[in-house]
Amino acid sequence: MELLGFGAGGWGWSFLSGLLVTVEVAILALPLGLFFGLMIALGRRSKSRLVRAASVGYANAFQAIPELLTIFAIYHGCSQLIQFLMSELNIQTSWTVPGVAAGSFALSLVFAAYSSEIWLGALAGIGRGQYEAAISLGLPGIASLRIVILPQAFRLALPGLGNLWIILLKDTALVSLISVSDFMREVNLAVAATHRYFVLYLFACLGYILLTKISEFALERLSLRTSRHLVRTV
Template sequence: MSGFFTAIVDAVSAFLGIIDPFCGPVGVFTLFAGDTLLACGAAGWGDEIAFGVLVTASLAIATLPVGLMLGFFIALAKQSDEPALRRSANIYTTLFRGLPEFLTLTIVYYGLQILVQNFMAALGFDGQIEISAFFAGMVALGAVFSAYCSEVLLSAFKAIPRGQYEAGYALGLHHGRTMQLIVLPQLIRVALPGLGNLWMALLKDTALVSVIGLPDILRQTGVAARVTKEAFAFYSLACLLFLVLAFISSLVFSRIEKWAKRSEVAR
């Protein structure tokens, strides 16, 4: 059975190697930087930087649904009739919007390990607990993203007329179905521009995880700059890679906005 899973992993790795836009058979570094410091393999830093791009994109994509889901529930809590829920949600957003992202990241990375270690020790486990830098980065950036996201979603909720809810109730829909069929489609359309801006901020904030050892774009280019003494070249490359990711993100969000506005145009 282990041989079967190994074969699957090898097949996936080979497929990813073929479609790799940097070091694949038709990758940018393979075609245009074979004789430079960006060459792939042992001759250059192409593989390391390509891996950094993968880590940066993976961290941002993994953080997005966590932040969106948490931000949605915080926005609901801010509209709750229960004062304790509203107060807790306001404290949460004030805390994570007020703290610098770097400070949040370091507190989560080191504090979460201490918290988990103490909890496991209380259960009688004496082993060493280590939280991965990727997980810590996802938790920290997700907390910050959700705090800002809740404000965007709260504004979107307020932009939807109360009559939309009443129309759903008049049709015999309970609150959950009204939210799903009537409110959420409008909420997404109204909130998309603000969420697009938050995504861009999240993409930039992923550079902070380099300080806790995660091999993202900034860390990989920084190591290459120190070893080769070509700081300007590699940091310029980091700028270019972030701009490429931002450009691709802009195209994706533009398509999503056009898709979300189809029903509005149809009316």
């Protein structure tokens, strides 16, 4: 179909570019979300009541706040904060936070809140003997966490984190509302220009299904790789 083609009058290149931006936003959000989520999970296991309370409060807050509101708050709030600070220095600027950066960071904060629950369950699923073994080896706290605990926790957490990744991919469509030229925004622009609602939105559905299936395949391979040492040969 000419509408979806890469020639004159086609939107193919725009859709491809938008699809790459969608993946970019998700990939940028993932490592931050994983790291923050792990820190929150460790905080919830802390001996300090204050740290535990702060960790639980963070998780509850970002699970309750709509993702779109978080994106708007980060994008507009940070932009206004920077402009205010610049004005205090007598520097006039209309600079705004890049949409990709703001959207990725906002989604990472939400991802962290949900991934902390998965990390918490994974850490609880590791036998006490593993912690005692790390101590008996004389490993300091951070080293024992990195060498002994985290590899096992990641394997246990992978199925849940994989599901969150799929959700994250779909949530990236929200960044189109802060003028990020992701896949959903490009589809909406094409719809506004051509009024081919059914065809283009059906195509958008297929695009996200494709991303999901590719992700499921990659996650399955990663799961096999992280669990291959558990397979016994007869």
